[in-house]
Amino acid sequence: MSGIRIRAEAKDGITSVRSLITHPMESGLRKDSETDEPIPAQFIQELVCKWKDEVVLRAHWTGGVSKDPYLAFRFRGGEPGDPLEISWTDNLGQSASETTTIR
Amino acid sequence: MIDARRRRVLKGALAAVGVAFATGLVSARAVLAAWNAAAFRAEDPATALQGLLGTSEHTPSDAVRLQAPDDAENAAAVRVTVEVDLPNVRSISLIASGNPYPLVASFELGPRAEGFISTSIKMAQTADVVAVVKTDDAILSAAKRVNAAAGRCVG
Incomplete structure (x- = not known):
């Protein structure tokens, strides 16, 4: 379970990608409401999207991106059956990746 | 042996x-x-852009279309969509001007990528959301005020 859901559709030469990622995206700026202790930062710092082996998008994020991030983007090319990979690394060094097939 | x-x-x-x-x-x-700490840990938009792009200057442009709600129903998840009607877009960066760390995200676009990004961001308070777009020969922007008063304070 990578916690990454991807939907990629090719139409008229453009591939549209929509993705939902399960991640706490803690900014490090919040406090626990009961203990008043700071909640440690844990957020995705880098996200890479590859079509075949080519990087089409590289995102750098902070704790200002919403919990369980949503991301949509588009690129030229891509055909039904092609592999599309999204991977991320967070500030704690954890990572995940998921590959889908373009529809 | x-x-x-x-x-x-x-x-x-x-x-x-x-x-x-x-x-x-x-x-x-x-x-x-x-991960550009100087930019992402900057506490004001100008310092953040200086750290990210080498300049804090950007030109408002109709070619950058920024969609965001007038009133955020949930300040912890404000949907922001940026569409750029230009070729050769190198990067799209999102700033929530009132956040403790205003530079929220930056997207580097590969040669195949269209000038289009949609994501959800947190807003600490009512403020301008600014999309800053770097093309081959200009740094352009669009801004929109988003009322986040109804939302939770999140940073």
């Missing part, structure tokens, strides 16, 4: 460990180098 084979095996194993170590180091360093 056994000694010679052992040496070969040992040599091979050491080489493999060396390669794994080296690639591990390289990728860890690449990630650290890529």
Whole structure:
């Protein structure tokens, strides 16, 4: 379970990608409401999207991106059956990746 | 003969460990180098953009279309969509001007990517959301005021 859901559709030469990622995206700026202790930062710092082996998008994020991030983007090319990979690394060094097939 | 084979095996194993170590180091360093702390930890938009793009100057442009709600129903998840009617878009960066760390995200677009990004951001208070777009020859922007008063304070 990578916690990454991807939907990629090719139409008229453009591939549209929509993705939902399960991640706490803690900014490090919040406090626990009961203990008043700071909640440690844990957020995705880098996200890479590859079509075949080519990087089409590289995102750098902070704790200002919403919990369980949503991301949509588009690129030229891509055909039904092609592999599309999204991977991320967070500030704690954890990572995940998921590959889908373009529809 | 056994000694010679052992040496070969040992040599091979050491080489493999060396390669794994080296690639591990390289990728860890690449990630650290890529995340621009000077920009993402800046406490005002101008310093953040200076750190990210080398300049804080940007020109408002109709070619940058920024969609965001007038009133955020949930300040912890404000949907922001940026569409750029230009070729050669290199990057799209999102700023929530009133956040403790205003530079929220930056997207580097590969040669195939269209000038289009949609994501959700947190807003600490009512403020301008600014989309800053770097093309081959200009730094353009669009801004929109988003009322986040109804939302939770999140940073």
